[in-house]
Amino acid sequence: MTDTTTISSGHKTVTGTGVKRREDRRLLTGEGKFLDDLNFSEFLEAAIVRSTVAHARVRSIDVSGAIDLPGVAGVYTAGDLEELLQNLPPKVVHPDMSHRVRFPIVLDEACYVGEIIAVVVAENRRIAEDAVDLVIVDYEPLPVVASTASALDKDGPIAHLDAPDNVCVHITQKAGDPDGALLSAPHVLSETFVISRGGGHSMEGRAVAARFDEVAGELTVWDATQAPHYARQMLAVFYEMTEDQIRVIAPEDVGGGFGPKAQFYGEEVLIPFLAKKLGRPIKWIEDRWENFVSSAPERTQTHRMSVGFDDEGKLIVIKDIFEHDQGAYCLGLQVPSITMSTLPGPYKIANIHSELFSCYTNMVPTSSLRGAGRPQAVYVMERMMDRIAEHLGIAPEEVRRRNLIQADEFPYAVGLLFRDGSPLTYDSGNYPGLLEKAESRIDLSAFRDRQIRERKEGRFLGVGIGMCVEGTGLGPYEGARVRLTNFGRIMLTLAAAPQGQGYQTVYAQLAADALNLDMDVIDVRHGDTGNIPFGQGTFGSRVTANAAPAVVDACTQLKGDLVKAASMLLGVPVDQIELSGTGAFVVDDPERTMSLLEITRAFNVGRHGIAVKPGSPVGLERTAYFTPERAAYSSSINICVVEVDPETGMVELLRSVLVHDCGTVLNPLLVDGQVYGGFAHGVGNALYEEMHFDESGQPQTVSYLDYALPGALELVTPELVDQETPSPLNPLGVKGVGESGTIPTPAAIANAVEDALRPFGARFNRLPITPMRVLDALGVLD
Amino acid sequence: MTEQEQITTDLHPLHLTVNGKDVDSVLDSRISLADFLRHELRLTGTHLGCEQGSCGACTVIVDGVAVRSCLMFAVQLNGSTVETVESLCVDGQLSRLQQAFHEEHALQCGFCTSGFLMSLTAHLREHQVTNDQEAREALSGNICRCTGYAGMVKALLAVGDGESTTQ
Numbered sequence: 030m031t032d033t034t035t036i037s038s039g040h041k042t043v044t045g046t047g048v049k050r051r052e053d054r055r056l057l058t059g060e061g062k063f064l065d066d067l068n069f070s071e072f073l074e075a076a077i078v079r080s081t082v083a084h085a086r087v088r089s090i091d092v093s094g095a096i097d098l099p100g101v102a103g104v105y106t107a108g109d110l111e112e113l114l115q116n117l118p119p120k121v122v123h124p125d126m127s128h129r130v131r132f133p134i135v136l137d138e139a140c141y142v143g144e145i146i147a148v149v150v151a152e153n154r155r156i157a158e159d160a161v162d163l164v165i166v167d168y169e170p171l172p173v174v175a176s177t178a179s180a181l182d183k184d185g186p187i188a189h190l191d192a193p194d195n196v197c198v199h200i201t202q203k204a205g206d207p208d209g210a211l212l213s214a215p216h217v218l219s220e221t222f223v224i225s226r227g228g229g230h231s232m233e234g235r236a237v238a239a240r241f242d243e244v245a246g247e248l249t250v251w252d253a254t255q256a257p258h259y260a261r262q263m264l265a266v267f268y269e270m271t272e273d274q275i276r277v278i279a280p281e282d283v284g285g286g287f288g289p290k291a292q293f294y295g296e297e298v299l300i301p302f303l304a305k306k307l308g309r310p311i312k313w314i315e316d317r318w319e320n321f322v323s324s325a326p327e328r329t330q331t332h333r334m335s336v337g338f339d340d341e342g343k344l345i346v347i348k349d350i351f352e353h354d355q356g357a358y359c360l361g362l363q364v365p366s367i368t369m370s371t372l373p374g375p376y377k378i379a380n381i382h383s384e385l386f387s388c389y390t391n392m393v394p395t396s397s398l399r400g401a402g403r404p405q406a407v408y409v410m411e412r413m414m415d416r417i418a419e420h421l422g423i424a425p426e427e428v429r430r431r432n433l434i435q436a437d438e439f440p441y442a443v444g445l446l447f448r449d450g451s452p453l454t455y456d457s458g459n460y461p462g463l464l465e466k467a468e469s470r471i472d473l474s475a476f477r478d479r480q481i482r483e484r485k486e487g488r489f490l491g492v493g494i495g496m497c498v499e500g501t502g503l504g505p506y507e508g509a510r511v512r513l514t515n516f517g518r519i520m521l522t523l524a525a526a527p528q529g530q531g532y533q534t535v536y537a538q539l540a541a542d543a544l545n546l547d548m549d550v551i552d553v554r555h556g557d558t559g560n561i562p563f564g565q566g567t568f569g570s571r572v573t574a575n576a577a578p579a580v581v582d583a584c585t586q587l588k589g590d591l592v593k594a595a596s597m598l599l600g601v602p603v604d605q606i607e608l609s610g611t612g613a614f615v616v617d618d619p620e621r622t623m624s625l626l627e628i629t630r631a632f633n634v635g636r637h638g639i640a641v642k643p644g645s646p647v648g649l650e651r652t653a654y655f656t657p658e659r660a661a662y663s664s665s666i667n668i669c670v671v672e673v674d675p676e677t678g679m680v681e682l683l684r685s686v687l688v689h690d691c692g693t694v695l696n697p698l699l700v701d702g703q704v705y706g707g708f709a710h711g712v713g714n715a716l717y718e719e720m721h722f723d724e725s726g727q728p729q730t731v732s733y734l735d736y737a738l739p740g741a742l743e744l745v746t747p748e749l750v751d752q753e754t755p756s757p758l759n760p761l762g763v764k765g766v767g768e769s770g771t772i773p774t775p776a777a778i779a780n781a782v783e784d785a786l787r788p789f790g791a792r793f794n795r796l797p798i799t800p801m802r803v804l805d806a807l808g809v810l811d
Numbered sequence: 812m813t814e815q816e817q818i819t820t821d822l823h824p825l826h827l828t829v830n831g832k833d834v835d836s837v838l839d840s841r842i843s844l845a846d847f848l849r850h851e852l853r854l855t856g857t858h859l860g861c862e863q864g865s866c867g868a869c870t871v872i873v874d875g876v877a878v879r880s881c882l883m884f885a886v887q888l889n890g891s892t893v894e895t896v897e898s899l900c901v902d903g904q905l906s907r908l909q910q911a912f913h914e915e916h917a918l919q920c921g922f923c924t925s926g927f928l929m930s931l932t933a934h935l936r937e938h939q940v941t942n943d944q945e946a947r948e949a950l951s952g953n954i955c956r957c958t959g960y961a962g963m964v965k966a967l968l969a970v971g972d973g974e975s976t977t978q
Binding site for chain 2: 049050052053056057058059061068229230282285286287529530531698702706709710733738741744746747770
């Protein structure tokens with residue numbers, strides 16, 4: 030049945046508006062579908078025996094007690110899984126890199142607490158966990174590397190047997206003549222900064238389930254991953270299967286990602302393999318302790334930073350030498366590479382020396398977390414900008430203003446290389462605009478008057494700035510497929526998988542506008558390798574800048590097909606057809622319409638054995654991939670106001686003004702949500718979150734009783750100010766936003782704390798700034 | 812019989828009311844309320860984030876009080892009345908709090924959301940929430956990693972007037 034009014038009523042643009050999320054209802058009513066909600070009656074459940082020592086030779090593993098436990102289906106060690114003893118390769122590598130082989134399961138040398146020793150499969154999780162406790166592992170302890178300082182100590186312990194040292198890679202990048210410039214600069218300041226380990230802490234941990242269909246020879250894997258196509262590729266290599274024999278599904282609902290779920294882990298290899306071997310589906314759900322000891326954290330870096338500048342505070346040279354902790358194995362050099370290229374930030378600096386010592390330790394391997402190497406670089410650079418301001422007696426915002434790249438200087442070549450080896454070039458931005466907007470919202474001069482008044486009353490308030498750029502929208506590509514379904518709806522399929530970002534909403538908006546159809550006829554699904562063959566995944570604030578152009582491309586192509594189909598069915602030329610609402614209409618005679626349902630019946634469903642006209646647009650479906658030339662640069666500034674209690678050391682966040690520029694905004698509600706959440710993560714890194722390990726490499730923070738995540742009382746809602754500088758690198762002008770709230774925040778808060786305590790001359794070079802560290806810096810603890 | 816086998820076969824009869832329905836079961840004493848709800852009753856809206864009482868994702872209401880279902884054994888609840896997130900939406904109508912969460916973009920991945928809804932539903936039955944500080948205190952027993960709580964604070968203020976939040 031055709032309702033002409035809904036077809037020819039004209040299209041109202043929805044992209045750019047704050048459409049509320051389609052995802053919400055099922056999640057609000059308890060009907061979301063997370064991986065652990067999968068329910069097959071024949072499911073077995075797995076639990077993992079993990080190394081309890083940071084470095085040891087595994088002499089023997091006695092599984093007899095575990096196997097004898099009623100309800101246990103099997104206990105598997107490396108000896109049972111020889112075909113899986115292949116290297117899990119790092120993502121980003123470097124020709125000079127020294128590799129350490131990472132097997133999915135320990136063969137004979139355990140290199141961190143949490144590494145997989147054995148897998149127990151049982152009728153349920155309780156029995157599996159009971160059996161884990163019955164596995165007896167005989168460890169011969171080996172020397173332990175529990176810090177980057179220890180790793181790089183020439184006389185120190187070695188994290189792996191048979192390795193000459195702990196260096197993963199040593200890379201130096203230079204622009205101009207940094208050493209000469211340091212000698213001739215009128216002023217030089219040097220500092221050491223330490224950033225501590227923190228985790229991703231998605232509220233849902235990692236999870237994998239798998240079922241093997243013996244008849245079809247196909248393996249279905251459910252994986253709470255950010256990158257299902259990457260997981261499928263890795264599994265195809267491990268299992269020597271083709272990609273068509275493996276289907277990886279990231280469930281419709283994945284409970285947060287933030288980076289760790291973009292990596293590929295031993296469990297993802299082991300669980301599907303055992304499901305195939307045992308002929309039973311198996312499920313493994315990471316618990317919170319496992320999340321602490323086995324999901325990749327980030328952030329640990331030690332920087333030795335020197336900066337040379339003139340009397341006006343203009344930057345002449347920066348020289349930064351930093352240590353980065355890869356953990357026991359290298360999951361990739363992406364994080365330190367990003368740190369290197371993020372260091373110069375929004376500033377014009379002629380002479381740059383950036384030098385990385387990345388090293389192996391006996392701690393859980395690290396990788397990207399929200400921010401991914403950038404918060405550290407920004408922390409170091411922005412702390413030095415404040416030190417310059419203090420040294421010269423110039424306001425910190427003024428020092429920044431004098432050094433910013435101007436809005437008319439894009440594209441701007443930084444002088445360093447990006448992680449793919451290409452010249453690091455910013456595509457677009459307006460950094461003075463960010464500073465001006467943030468300054469005017471927070472009213473710095475009024476704040477400084479108040480600061481002086483409050484100090485007389487014994488209250489110590491401070492203000493701090495953090496400014497940054499952020500390479501987003503990394504390639505190589507992302508894809509979208511759009512189809513007219515047999516029931517006259519539009520099915521948009523994304524390769525990328527979301528973890529709360531609202532893809533089902535924002536991509537329906539984009540598709541509606543590209544097709545000129547109602548958003549209500551468009552369904553969005555995602556994260557299933559069975560539905561679209563290629564994809565890269567959700568990480569590095571990359572999906573919008575890749576998938577959005579792909580969606581528009583595919584929808585534009587399908588629109589052409591739909592117009593052609595309607596023109597054939599209505600017998601009018603294609604230039605007489607427009608789409609609107611739920612179908613097509615004739616421009617000169619809008620009462621004449623053709624619904625999507627009628628089109629699909631004619632050309633997709635068809636009539637068995639009955640020919641259609643030659644050239645008919647049958648099989649109405651289009652797939653498109655977008656390949657960005659290079660990263661699109663987002664930018665942001667955060668100005669924070671804090672109060673510090675010098676007696677308790679507590680830092681209270683009073684205010685944050687955050688201006689972020691992610692180019693064209695597709696849905697302001699979702700963009701703001703990303704910034705709020707990213708900000709909270711940055712506050713955690715600034716003030717609360719820290720993973721401690723003792724000298725023997727034992728993690729000391731393995732629960733939320735030991736590891737402080739910010740709650741509602743620890744946060745304020747940042748005041749957001751918009752700025753849109755579209756990227757020329759994609760047709761929509763979009764850039765990434767997922768990390769914009771995180772990256773400048775630790776720097777801004779640390780600068781604010783130091784500003785608050787300036788009367789005491791207290792220095793804070795180590796994150797997080799805990800009450801104990803405040804008291805220590807004030808000399809109260811002596 | 813080994814000690815392990817004794818532990819896994821320690822059965823108790825259990826009668827309770829869950830979301831208005833009578834439930835009878837015979838259960839291992841070791842099974843948590845969360846696992847009972849999720850596995851036995853298939854009420855999978857209750858989520859487990861830490862299994863240690865810290866994150867609050869598993870919060871349900873027992874006899875009017877918000878509790879961590881990961882920290883209670885199901886067999887402790889003989890004769891009790893349990894409300895889970897599945898009870899909030901009545902006849903297809905979201906509760907005021909649920910609706911406010913939707914309007915204010917108070918959820919992203921949604922994994923923690925059930926726990927927040929149950930904590931806040933219990934809170935709002937006895938308290939008004941009229942300012943930012945009161946809202947943050949009401950939220951402070953649960954952890955969310957996605958939203959920075961910004962939308963939840965707004966949602967809570969939108970419904971914190973003391974009117975019933977269940978309709």
